[in-house]
Each structure stands twice: as C-alpha cells, then as structure tokens.
Amino acid sequence: MTSAPDPFPVTFSAHWQEELDQLFVWRRDVRHFHTEPLPEAVLDHLLRTACLAPSVGLSEPWRFVRVDNPQRRAAIRQNFLHCNARALEGRSGEDAQRYATLKLAGLDDAPHHIAVFCDTNPEQGRGLGRSTMPQTTTWSAVMAIHTFWLAATARGIGVGWVSILDPDAAIAELSINPHWQFLAYLCVGYPADPSDTPELERRGWERRNPARRRWLHR
Amino acid sequence: MTSAPDPFPVTFSAHWQEELDQLFVWRRDVRHFHTEPLPEAVLDHLLRTACLAPSVGLSEPWRFVRVDNPQRRAAIRQNFLHCNARALEGRSGEDAQRYATLKLAGLDDAPHHIAVFCDTNPEQGRGLGRSTMPQTTTWSAVMAIHTFWLAATARGIGVGWVSILDPDAAIAELSINPHWQFLAYLCVGYPADPSDTPELERRGWERRNPARRRWLHR
Numbered sequence: 001m002t003s004a005p006d007p008f009p010v011t012f013s014a015h016w017q018e019e020l021d022q023l024f025v026w027r028r029d030v031r032h033f034h035t036e037p038l039p040e041a042v043l044d045h046l047l048r049t050a051c052l053a054p055s056v057g058l059s060e061p062w063r064f065v066r067v068d069n070p071q072r073r074a075a076i077r078q079n080f081l082h083c084n085a086r087a088l089e090g091r092s093g094e095d096a097q098r099y100a101t102l103k104l105a106g107l108d109d110a111p112h113h114i115a116v117f118c119d120t121n122p123e124q125g126r127g128l129g130r131s132t133m134p135q136t137t138t139w140s141a142v143m144a145i146h147t148f149w150l151a152a153t154a155r156g157i158g159v160g161w162v163s164i165l166d167p168d169a170a171i172a173e174l175s176i177n178p179h180w181q182f183l184a185y186l187c188v189g190y191p192a193d194p195s196d197t198p199e200l201e202r203r204g205w206e207r208r209n210p211a212r213r214r215w216l217h218r
Numbered sequence: 219m220t221s222a223p224d225p226f227p228v229t230f231s232a233h234w235q236e237e238l239d240q241l242f243v244w245r246r247d248v249r250h251f252h253t254e255p256l257p258e259a260v261l262d263h264l265l266r267t268a269c270l271a272p273s274v275g276l277s278e279p280w281r282f283v284r285v286d287n288p289q290r291r292a293a294i295r296q297n298f299l300h301c302n303a304r305a306l307e308g309r310s311g312e313d314a315q316r317y318a319t320l321k322l323a324g325l326d327d328a329p330h331h332i333a334v335f336c337d338t339n340p341e342q343g344r345g346l347g348r349s350t351m352p353q354t355t356t357w358s359a360v361m362a363i364h365t366f367w368l369a370a371t372a373r374g375i376g377v378g379w380v381s382i383l384d385p386d387a388a389i390a391e392l393s394i395n396p397h398w399q400f401l402a403y404l405c406v407g408y409p410a411d412p413s414d415t416p417e418l419e420r421r422g423w424e425r426r427n428p429a430r431r432r433w434l435h436r
Binding site: 009010011012016017019020021022023024025026027029043044047048049051052053054056057058059060062063064065066067068069072083086087115124125126128129130131132133135136138139142143146147149150151154155156161163164165166167174175176183194196198200201205206207208209212213214215216217218 | 227228229230234235237238239240241242243244245247261262265266267269270271272274275276277278280281282283284285286287290301304305333342343344346347348349350351353354356357360361364365367368369372373374379381382383384385392393394401412414416418419423424425426427430431432433434435436
C-alpha cells in the first residue's frame with residue numbers, strides 16, 4: 001500500500017500483501033481433520049518457523065511437545081471430556097444446545113497432537129524487559145503458537161487450539177515439569193472442512209463486532 | 219512444501235511460503251524510527267487486519283487505543299524512564315552497562331503510539347472456551363498485536379513493543395477503564411535501522427537457542 005522512505009532491505013509486493021491478508025482470513029481454528037499424517041519435514045519446518053516469533057529479551061520461553069503415546073492422548077481426551085461436561089453444566093436452554101453441537105475438539109481425528117508450554121522464568125534472556133510485566137514471557141510463547149498456526153495455514157495445514165482442559169491435569173498427564181505453564185493443546189493435520197468464516201459464526205454462536213475495527217483515542 | 223489431499227480453497231505458492239518465512243525473519247522489535255507519519259488509511263488497514271486474529275469464543279477482546287495527546291505521551295515516557303531506572307538498579311557490572319546502552323524505546327521518535335488493552339471479561343463470546351483457562355482472553359489480544367505487527371512488517375512499517383511500563387500507572391495515565399488489562403505500548407513508524415537480526419543479538423545480549431527448534435516427545 002505504501003513504501004518506506006528508506007530502502008527496506010526486503011520488500012513485499014502489493015500483491016503479496018493482499019495474499020497475506022487472505023492468510024489471516026483463512027487462519028481458522030480447525031476442528032475437522034483428515035487422519036493422514038503430515039511429512040515430518042513439514043512439521044520440523046513449522047517448529048523452526050515458530051521459533052522466529054518475538055520473545056521478551058530473546059528468551060524463547062516456548063516448549064513444543066509432540067504427544068504420540070496413545071495412553072497420554074487418551075488421558076488428554078478424558079481431561080477434555082470432563083472439562084467440557086462441566087462447562088456445559090453452567091449453561092441452559094438454546095445456548096447449551098448450540099454449545100453441545102459444537103465439536104470443539106479435533107482430538108479424535110487429527111494425526112498430530114502438539115502440547116505447548118511456557119518456561120515462565122527462563123534463564124535465557126536474563127530477565128530483560130519483563131521486570132514490570134512478567135506475563136510477557138507467556139505472551140511470547142503465545143506468539144510462537146500463532147506463528148506456527150500461520151505458517152501451517154500457508155501450507156494448507158489446519159491447526160485447532162483446544163483450550164477446554166484442566167492445565168494442572170494436562171501437565172501431570174504429559175509428565176511435564178510442574179514449573180512450566182500449560183498454554184495449548186494443538187490438533188494438527190489437513191483440514192476436512194476448510195472455511196474462511198469462523199465455525200462459531202457459521203453456527204450462529206457469535207459474530208465479529210465492527211466496533212473493534214475502529215480506533216479508540218486518547 | 220506439500221499440498222493438502224483435499225483442495226484447499228486458497229492456495230499459497232511455494233514461493234509465497236518462502237516469502238512468508240522472510241516476513242517472520244524481518245518482523246523485528248524496532249526501536250529506531252523516522253518521525254514521518256504513516257498514512258491514516260494504512261493504520262486503519264492494519265487495525266482491520268489485526269481483528270482477523272483468533273479469539274477465544276470469537277470474543278475479540280482486544281482494544282486498540284491511539285495515543286496522540288502530548289501530555290499523555292509525556293506521562294508514558296516518564297512511566298518508562300521510572301521503570302527502566304528501577305530495572306537497571308538490580309543489575310551490576312558489564313550486564314548493567316550493556317543494558318543501559320540498549321535503547322529500549324522508540325518513544326521519542328515513533329510518529330504513532332498505540333496502547334493495547336484486553337477486556338478480560340467480555341460479553342462477546344459468552345464465555346465459550348475459557349472456562350478452565352481464562353487467560354485465553356488475554357492471549358487472544360496478544361495474537362491481535364502479533365497480527366498487527368506482521369501486517370505492518372509486510373508494508374515496511376516497524377513496530378516496537380514497550381513492555382517496561384507500570385501497567386496500573388499506564389491505565390491511569392491514559393484514562394482507561396480500570397477493569398481492562400494493559401498489554402502493550404506500541405511505537406509504530408518507518409524503521410530507521412532495519413535488520414534481520416534481533417537488536418539484542420547484535421548487541422551481544424542474548425542469542426537464539428537451537429535447542430528450542432527441536433521437539434520434545436511424550
């Protein structure tokens with residue numbers, strides 16, 4: 001849309017920028033997967049790309065864990081079922097019905113399960129930049145997940161973020177350092193039902209709010 | 219690198235994917251800016267793009283605030299100086315010197331200041347997906363910041379995230395709803411010193427760790 005006054009060493013064409021906007025549109029929370037696994041080289045590439053995410057003090061606090069053990073996967077599935085049932089308890093009427101029809105987890109179909117943690121007090125980075133806002137460490141790991149997600153979308157690969165899990169139980173079920181913070185359980189694979197519209201919107205749960213696309217001013 | 223077994227409705231070419239990797243490489247935390255302002259249409263486009271970020275339950279909890287008032291900018295600058303001085307107190311020797319030479323804020327030069335908040339208990343989204351991990355609301359707003367940052371980089375625009383601020387003081391200085399969470403103070407403008415290497419690495423503060431680019435297994 002515009003060019004920098006100084007020569008920026010890498011330039012992205014206007015057409016490329018438009019495709020980037022499309023990437024953001026198609027970066028969906030995928031819940032329906034083909035069971036066919038991805039090539040390992042592709043998964044490795046996505047992890048390396050995720051490590052290009054910003055991190056406070058260059059602390060790289062993200063920890064990506066492949067979960068392949070069937071017993072551990074089954075434990076996570078139980079964790080989800082338990083938490084999902086409890087989330088349903090608090091809801092009544094049409095809302096609850098609609099909520100129940102949302103297949104929130106691709107846990108059964110996705111070929112790859114990736115749990116993501118944060119080392120909230122890493123040696124790397126020597127504390128720089130997080131004196132007043134220590135949560136910036138966690139937020140760095142969240143941006144690594146988001147980077148993984150975008151890089152996957154560009155390759156036609158779907159990612160679904162399962163957040164309805166008891167984090168302490170997940171840490172125990174996966175035998176993870178109890179000082180790490182559980183952030184996400186990602187289902188990864190080829191999407192079976194790709195769409196550019198959020199599933200929650202298609203199913204009438206919620207819509208985007210145009211007010212969010214306007215600035216507040218101070 | 220590979221194609222999906224089902225036709226994915228939008229495809230990104232292998233060449234486009236390589237450029238996306240370059241976008242992640244060049245998405246730097248910029249601290250040196252030209253003072254020339256950006257066109258308003260470009261800023262508006264970046265905000266609309268940021269709103270394509272994932273959000274738990276489609277809650278869109280991000281709140282982007284343009285800070286143009288000189289008194290408010292001056293108050294944020296004082297907030298930063300105060301917190302930066304306190305962060306320095308705890309450090310000694312060579313580390314402290316190196317820390318002091320890091321110009322951590324583009325506050326004085328960047329033409330645009332954007333504060334980002336999270337409404338941590340939004341009505342939108344009706345609580346979906348955050349029953350066990352309420353922080354997912356905050357993490358959604360963090361991914362909106364990251365989306366803004368990437369879209370800016372694609373247009374040769376630099377973003378610097380100032381995290382050394384007292385969040386409660388920032389909320390008061392900007393007259394923001396005290397129930398919102400302060401996440402980031404972004405300096406935005408054309409970069410004066412673009413680089414593909416993190417400034418912290420160029421200045422010998424910290425390096426990326428190759429161990430992060432390997433999977434853990436469970």
